[in-house]
Amino acid sequence: xxxxxxxxxxxxxxxxxxxxxxxxxxxxxxxxxxxxxxxxxxxxxxxxxxxxxxxxxxxxxxxxxxxxxxxxxxxxxxxxxxxxxxxxxxxxxxxxxxxxxxxxxxxxxxxxxxxxxxxxxxxxxxxxxxxxxxxxxxxxxxxxxxxxxxxxxxxxxxxxxxxxxxxxxxxxxxxxxxxxxxxxxxxxxxxxxxxxxxxxxxxxxxxxxxxxxxxxxxxxxxxxxxxxxxxxxxxxxxxx
Amino acid sequence: xxxxxxxxxxxxxxxxxxxxxxxxxxxxxxxxxxxxxxxxxxxxxxxxxxxxxxxxxxxxxxxxxxxxxxxxxxxxxxxxxxxxxxxxxxxxxxxxxxxxxxxxxxxxxxxxxxxxxxxxxxxxxxxxxxxxxxxxxxxxxxxxxxxxxxxxxxxxxxxxxxxxxxxxxxxxxxxxxxxxxxxxxxxxxxxxxxxxxxxxxxxxxxxxxxxxxxxxxxxxxxxxxxxxxxxxxxxxxxxxxxxxxxxxxxxxxxxxxxxxxxxxxxxxxxxxxxxxxxxxxxxxxxx
Numbered sequence: 001x002x003x004x005x006x007x008x009x010x011x012x013x014x015x016x017x018x019x020x021x022x023x024x025x026x027x028x029x030x031x032x033x034x035x036x037x038x039x040x041x042x043x044x045x046x047x048x049x050x051x052x053x054x055x056x057x058x059x060x061x062x063x064x065x066x067x068x069x070x071x072x073x074x075x076x077x078x079x080x081x082x083x084x085x086x087x088x089x090x091x092x093x094x095x096x097x098x099x100x101x102x103x104x105x106x107x108x109x110x111x112x113x114x115x116x117x118x119x120x121x122x123x124x125x126x127x128x129x130x131x132x133x134x135x136x137x138x139x140x141x142x143x144x145x146x147x148x149x150x151x152x153x154x155x156x157x158x159x160x161x162x163x164x165x166x167x168x169x170x171x172x173x174x175x176x177x178x179x180x181x182x183x184x185x186x187x188x189x190x191x192x193x194x195x196x197x198x199x200x201x202x203x204x205x206x207x208x209x210x211x212x213x214x215x216x217x218x219x220x221x222x223x224x225x226x227x228x229x230x231x232x233x234x235x236x237x238x239x240x
Numbered sequence: 241x242x243x244x245x246x247x248x249x250x251x252x253x254x255x256x257x258x259x260x261x262x263x264x265x266x267x268x269x270x271x272x273x274x275x276x277x278x279x280x281x282x283x284x285x286x287x288x289x290x291x292x293x294x295x296x297x298x299x300x301x302x303x304x305x306x307x308x309x310x311x312x313x314x315x316x317x318x319x320x321x322x323x324x325x326x327x328x329x330x331x332x333x334x335x336x337x338x339x340x341x342x343x344x345x346x347x348x349x350x351x352x353x354x355x356x357x358x359x360x361x362x363x364x365x366x367x368x369x370x371x372x373x374x375x376x377x378x379x380x381x382x383x384x385x386x387x388x389x390x391x392x393x394x395x396x397x398x399x400x401x402x403x404x405x406x407x408x409x410x411x412x413x414x415x416x417x418x419x420x421x422x423x424x425x426x427x428x429x430x431x432x433x434x435x436x437x438x439x440x441x442x443x444x445x446x447x448x449x450x451x452x453x454x455x456x457x458x459x460x461x462x463x464x465x466x467x468x469x470x471x472x473x474x475x476x477x478x479x480x481x482x483x484x485x486x487x488x489x490x491x492x493x494x495x496x497x498x499x500x501x502x503x504x505x506x507x508x509x510x511x512x513x514x515x516x517x518x519x520x521x522x523x524x525x526x527x
Contacts, residue, residue, distance in 0.1 A: 034298040041301060077312045079319030084362055086506070088316060116406065117506065119499040121377065122367055133375060134366055238317070 044095040045233035049199045050166050051096070051226065053154045053176040054183040058223025060157075061216050062101070065142060070107035073100075073227065086113045086228070087238035093231055096166045108139055113228030120207045123221045145217040146208070151177040172197055184218045185211050201229060327355070334517075335510035339392040342517060356518035359511060363503070372522045377481060377498060382522035385478035387413070387470045390523070396516035402502035403470065410502060413470030417495035418454065425450060430488040436463050436475050437483060 009015050034041070051059060062068070075081050077088040089112050094100045118126075122133060127145055130137035154176040162168040172179070175190075179197065182190030186204040195202050207221035248257045248266070256269045290296065294306040324331075330351050333342060342348065361370070364381075368374055372381030379387060388398050388411060403411045418426060425447075432447030442448065451463070458471040465473030472480060480498060481487050503512060 037298060037300050041298070077316040079316050079323055082316055082320050083323060088313065116501065117363070118366060119501060121499065125377075126366075133378075135369075 042091045042095060045090075045092045045231040047233065048092065048095060048231040049201065050161070050168060051230070052183055052194060052198045052202055052222070053151070053158060053172075053180040054219050055223045055226045056157060056161075057149055057151065057154060057180060057216075058219035058221070059101075061145070061220050062223060068101050068103045069105065070139070071109070071111045072103035072106050073110065073112045074102035074104075075110055075112050081110070082238075085110050087234035090234050090237070092233060093228075096161070096230075098161060098164050098166070111224065111227055115225045115227040115229040120205060120221050120225065121209060123224055124208055124217055127217065127220065142220075145220055146215050149180070149214045149216050149219050151180045151214070154180055180219070181214050183222065184208075184214050187211070331510045331514070334513040335508070337392070337396070337510075337513035337517070339513075339517060343521075352514060353518060353521070356514045359507075359515060360518060363507070364515070367500075372519065379480050380478060381519050383478055384523045385473065385476050386467065387465075387472055387480075389467050390520055392513070392516045392520050395519050396513050398500065399507075399512050399515055399519075400502065400504045403500035404497050405499060405502040407502035407504065411470060411500075413498065415458075415471070415491060415496040418492040419494075421450070421454075421492070426489055426492045427485070430485045430492060433463070433474055433488050434483055434485045437477065439475075 009019055073094075074089045075085045075087070082088055089102070093112075094102065126133050126139075127142045129141045129143070130139040131141075155173050158166075158168045158173045158176045162173065175193070175197070178190055179194050182188050183194045183202065183204055184206055185191060186206070191204045194204060203222070203225055205222075206218070207225070208215050208217040248259060249255070250257055250266075250268055253268060253270075255271070257266045258269045260267060291304070292306065293308045294310060295303055296306060297304045330348050333345075333348060334352075342352075360372070364372070367378045368381050369378070374380030374382075384390065386394075388394055388403075398411060401407045401409045401411060403413050405411075418429075421429070428445075429447045429450050432441055432445055432451070435441045452461070455463070458466060458469055459474055460466055460471075463474040465471055465476075472478070474483070481491055481496060503515075507515070
């Protein structure tokens with residue numbers, strides 16, 4: 001009987017169109033509707049800090065180079081993953097990430113908590129030539145990351161993210177380019193301001209080993225070293 | 241339009257045709273296979289059952305939790321506890337660790353060392369190489385020469401606090417820059433230091449005086465190294481960066497401060513002790 005109905009519907013082009021729209025919108029609504037309540041369902045951890053401008057620049061390069069194609073930033077809620085990488089990723093940990101970079105494909109290891117695992121020097125060598133430190137690595141080399149970092153658009157980028165709800169204030173937006181430079185120069189006059197704005201936990205270092213230049217390498221390594229350190233919520237929940 | 245066509249049955253397959261005629265071509269109206277329809281119906285039934293049993297519908301702030309009350313996060317943590325439970329039998333022996341007793345317990349080592357090798361692969365091999373073979377800037381762990389000491393207790397402490405690391409009690413190893421020496425002095429000194437390991441360094445060379453005045457305080461009178469401040473021996477085969485004149489000149493010009501991260505936040509005390517025992521056994525060819 002229902003088959004007969006379908007048989008007849010198929011022959012009415014307008015009826016078929018309406019039927020398709022109804023069926024597709026049910027599927028759409030089921031997927032989209034929960035997103036309208038996302039602000040309530042995903043609690044933003046109280047201690048979550050936004051990325052500094054330098055880390056944000058690194059994040060852009062991470063996306064530009066397609067690192068996400070091989071690296072996820074999401075520790076799944078599976079026993080063996082927690083065992084290897086640490087507490088599984090909470091949604092709130094990436095509340096300020098637009099877009100999030102969870103990813104699902106892993107050719108290399110998950111990077112959600114890689115911050116602090118290795119040294120800056122290791123990251124620099126690894127990115128320039130992975131095989132210099134991990135002989136069997138199949139990760140591509142990124143030698144061009146040693147070129148100077150373009151910071152002109154950082155202020156506007158922070159302003160854009162602020163409109164999406166990331167707590168960047170006018171001061172942070174105005175000083176974005178200066179903060180990016182200061183974070184890589186621990187001895188500069190502006191360095192304490194970066195920590196004042198973004199928190200004591202922010203690392204102030206010449207990430208590429210050379211404080212005289214601000215390079216894309218500085219940005220990428222600063223970003224990698226920040227992964228998993230922006231909030232302590234996952235570790236706190238795991239201890240309970 | 242429908243229904244009015246006379247039924248046309250295809251003589252070969254016995255199926256109806258659609259009744260249309262496209263320039264003499266007619267299309268079969270092959271019925272959808274029955275068993276696929278049953279599978280479709282079964283998936284619909286399954287989804288209804290799943291809605292009832294499993295977490296499913298969002299309800300604003302919350303969601304329907306389902307009769308089974310499953311929670312993936314809790315399940316994962318329970319799974320981890322089960323893993324830990326399995327390991328406890330042997331891992332418990334590593335905190336606190338009595339290394340002498342542990343080294344003698346071959347049954348325990350048979351279980352523990354493969355686990356240690358995996359832990360080393362996940363956390364240490366990226367720098368120290370597979371099996372601790374080392375590389376430029378990262379010392380070999382699979383040998384009998386040490387910067388800070390090679391007994392398991394000392395190695396465990398190195399892993400715990402790191403070297404020049406982000407830990408309040410970190411070990412500090414600083415090779416200062418000797419940029420203030422003239423370039424010629426540095427090069428002569430580099431050449432001279434490079435010959436130390438061959439035992440051919442002339443004791444009356446000007447470089448020897450430079451060494452005694454500037455280097456011996458840390459590296460020792462005979463350049464034998466000092467495990468109190470992490471200054472390596474310059475007379476043995478083991479190197480961190482390299483013992484050729486060019487690399488030594490580089491070391492003298494810019495100084496060195498290798499960083500070994502601290503692991504006390506990332507690994508448990510038992511895991512650190514486990515790795516310490518593993519590392520000290522690397523040099524003995526035992527795992």
